[in-house]
Amino acid sequence: MNAPSPTPTKKYDLSFARWVYDNIDGGDRMALCMQCGTCSGSCPIGTQMDHGPRKLFMMIRAGMKEAVLTSNTLWNCVSCYNCVVRCPRKVPVAYILHDLATVAVREGYAEARNSDNARFAKAFWWSAAKYGRTDERLVTGKYYFSFGIGEGYKRGMANLPIAMGMIKTKRMHLGMPHKCSNTGELHKILAKAAEIEARDHGKQG
């Protein structure tokens, strides 16, 4: 799985599409897509996606790897699962978008790495993996400062009144970050999961 995806070199090159079918979560079902438009039509923010899932799937088949992995469709999905529930071919649309987003970051596409959702997801995962809990202050801080020190400070200050309000109503605390009871075990579990993913991801059946 961690080998990079192939880049099509000529017209009608199916190498990228086949790689997606074999390596992306739900990719095997994506092969059954009949381009009906239910997913893009069901999407609550379908108008704010450059392509929408249906067109993105056709672009994968057309070998447009670059355009697919730099698309904002991967990042604008809000995981409402309307598309997954309604898809007449039972294509797990949202899973596919999420996994393609991971691929886009891993393969170093600037559009992906710099997207808001990628920054936030990274900060969220850092806290969840380290403490077994998400700490509002650390997640927000890490996310804001991913834009640089100046921008991070500016965004933090802009949200100060909200933070103060949350502290006052005990929705946010000031002490050490909350942790799950045994972070050592958590880290072992996550390491094992990463090992299994590297070994089995994309294997079918």
Next chain:
Amino acid sequence: MTDKQPRSRTIMVVGGGIAGITAAVEAAEAGYDVVMVEKSPTLGGRVAQMNRYFPKLCHPTCGLEINYQRIKKSKRISLFTLSTVAAVKGSAGAYTVTVKTEPRFVKTNCTACGDCGQAAESEIADPFNYGMKTVKAAYLPHTMAFPMRYVVAPEVAKTPEGERIKAACKIGAIDLDDQGSSFELEVGAIVWATGWKPYPAENLTAYRWADLPNVITNVEMERLASPDGPTQGRIVRPSDGAVPKKVALIQCAGSRDLNHLAYCSRICCLASMKHAAYVREQVAEAEVDVYYIDLRAHDKLESFMRRLKADPQVRFVKSKPSRVEPGEGGNPTVCGENTLTREVYARAYDLVVLATGMQASVSEDGRLAGSYDDYGFVFTEGETIGAGVASGPLDVSMSVQSATAAACKAIQVVSGVRG
């Protein structure tokens, strides 16, 4: 059954729709005795419930009338209405079939004068019109009923109203003591022509058929457009009876959908194009949008599609709508993505018609036919003979062809020539 001769040369046809009627008359005219079993009080089935057939837009009266004449002329066909097959024993050449008959409460001397209907006060939901209107508790199933005999609803048969209905009949054709019956028949072959039922539109929750009055199904559209339907053939919005100016026809409502019917129901594309034609014929200023995934108008049916495509007021939109929402004045708004332009649309309509697919109607009957495919349609193999839509989605002309083939197979079985 390769070496033994069939014990009975009688052919049973289960179902009295266009396929059952065809199989029965074909076998009878070839010289075989036929027993027909029909669940409802009359022959005609789903075809009788249609306004017109595609592609020539003929009225079903034609086809049914001719076939009724053939049945009347034949001395070889025995018909049992209000009857179902309760059990099948034995094998090809020597079946023993248990038939169960529900009471009609009306004897064969009924002249269909209608006096009993006048006397009846209660109303019951009219299955012929898919419950879109009610009928009197003593009723003629429909204007093309065969046999042309009234039915008294079991709800009133044992009540004082039943007595009044009986008293109104001048020729004494009402028999309130009718208990129905159960009997056994020996037959050599069985043709399953049990037909179909519309896929339940309430399962398509995103299309809101259950709670938006101006969202109807294709079979309801047929009744709306029929001269003997609930509106005497005027296509109107159910909510207020207004003439619809903007109509949406949604294809594949249930069909080609793994959450509902995995298969293509085959007839809906043309049925919807026919509906577009109905609307355009009645309402000069009406605009009709047909939402589709693919248009499946094969062979000679393509000319019907071309005719509609030439009409500037009929628009074909390549899109499976994602949902229908209540809009202004309770009118439905159809939402989705146009897959050719990538436009995400939300358009308001006066009337939305869902092209719901065809479902086998026999799946719950104990699987008496023996062999079925994954979707519950009768699978013709070995001793099992399916005809018409019982064997898979077909249009009327293909059902007739399938029924003729089934009659031929049944004749082979009762003649002992099928190895």
